[in-house]
Every structure is written in C-alpha cells, then in structure tokens.
Amino acid sequence: MNSVMRRAFFPIYNNTFKSSYRLFADKSINDKIDTIVKNNKVVVFMKGVPDAPRCGFSNAVVQIMRMHAVPYESCDVLADENIRQGIKEYSNWPTIPQVFINGEFVGGCDIMLQMHQSGELVEELKKVGIKSALLTAEEAKKENSK
C-alpha cells in the first residue's frame, strides 16, 4: 500500500515548486544564455562544476571533454534556478547536461557519448578549430611507428 501511495504522490510532490519559476524565466534569461552560448566555442551546461560534477550524466560529459582536452566554458545550473529552467526552453531540450558547440546545440550526455565513440566529436571539434587530444595522440603514435 505504502509503495502504491508513494508512486501515486511522488511526482506531484516533486513538481510543486518547479512551476513557480517559469514566470521569472523571462527574456533576460534567454538573452543571458544566448550571450554565454554565442561568446564561447564550446559551452557545457551542467550540474556542479567540472572539478566536482553533481550528476553522473554531467560527469560523463566532463570526462569526455577531458579526454579530448577541449577548452570549454561551463555553467552550473544548480547555482541559478532561472538558468536551470531557462536553458531547457532555450534549446527545447528537457534534461541537463547540454552541450553547445559554435553556438549550436549538440546534445546531452547520450549524444555526446555516441559522438565520442563514433569519432564524430573529433570532426565536429575540428570544424571549430579545436584539435582533439585523442587525434594528437594518434598522430604521435603514427610518427613513432614510422
């Protein structure tokens, strides 16, 4: 019985406070996000900071960025509730983390992981003039074997 009640009420109880923030996520937040996204080649909206991510999905993205040695701007959505809601509307994407490359929304954790595995990420970074550390390592390996 208990678990049934919990199942039934948890979503409601969980969502009580969220809707009130919608009203404040106005144009100024949108502009603020826009300037962050447009002024940096790579931006990651995440929970926590790169040195201490507070969500497993955000951490996964940070680790991928570290592997490729990408210089990026990060934005902690837990520090600002307006940005946390605003970013979801800005990109029309419901979850955090969110990655922007060259002002364009690229995806969340799943997409970053797949792009990393397929090698697409290296290409995408090349387009904006960032050379992935994995590519550099590969080239060095080839040089050595020659």
Add this chain to the structure above:
Amino acid sequence: MTCLDNQHETKQYTYLSRLLLVLLFILHMYNWYYSLGSSFYSRTMCTASGVIANSIRQKLQTALQTKHLEVLNESYMHNVPKGAETHFKVVVVSEQFEGLALLKRHRLVNDILKEELQNGVHALSIVAKTPEQWDSSDKVVESSPNCRGGFGK
C-alpha cells in the same frame, strides 16, 4: 445466578479472545504471504510494473511503431525513495528513425514523452536505433553513469 452469569461471560470472553487470536494469526500469515509475494513481484517486474513506465511504453509503441522497446526504471540507482519512477532509460528501435540525425531522433522521443518529463520524470536516457542498426549491434545496452547525488538541489 450471578455466579452462573459470570461463568457464562468468561466463557464468552475466552471464546472471543480465541477467535481474535485465530483471526490475528490469519492476518499475520496473510501479511507474511503477501510480503513474500510482493517482494517477489517487485524483484521480477521492477522494469515493467510502474504506472509511468507503462505509459512511456504505450506512448512510444503507438507513436513510433517500435520493432523493439525497452523501458528501464533506473531510479534505484539514484537518491530517491524506493519504488520511485524518476530516472528512466529507453531503448527504442523504429523504422521512423531512418534518415534522421541522432539529435532529431532524441528530440522525437523527448517530444512524445513531454508530459512525463514535465511531471516527475527527472532523467531520460535514450538509445534510438533503426532496425538495421539494432540488428547489426551487439544488442547490449550500457548502464547509465553512477549518480553523483545532484538530485533536487
């Protein structure tokens, strides 16, 4: 007379208490049996039984005519009450993904599950493949990253 009456009362009392004990015992056994049953049920059905999980399954099935569909409740990996339906992973295989970029596939799934995402579903991990891609893959879905305790605040 009074003595007889008393006896009668005590007799009735013992009879009632005995009945009560038996009833209690039955209730106890019932509870025990039920608890066994329910834990067995929850252990085997945890990926399929939830209310939200079912609605996710149904929506994806009807909207995308899925060839293969898995709805995994990963909430137990996170800092939420037992039995919660907050963190999900879906494996969707559909012909409708043909020719769509990854981002568009994910947007499609997010859009279909918009209501759920606004009402309690906190995380949704998506694997979206076409039947061809699914058949040529190893069909093993990697588990999601460990929680880092950022739920809520």
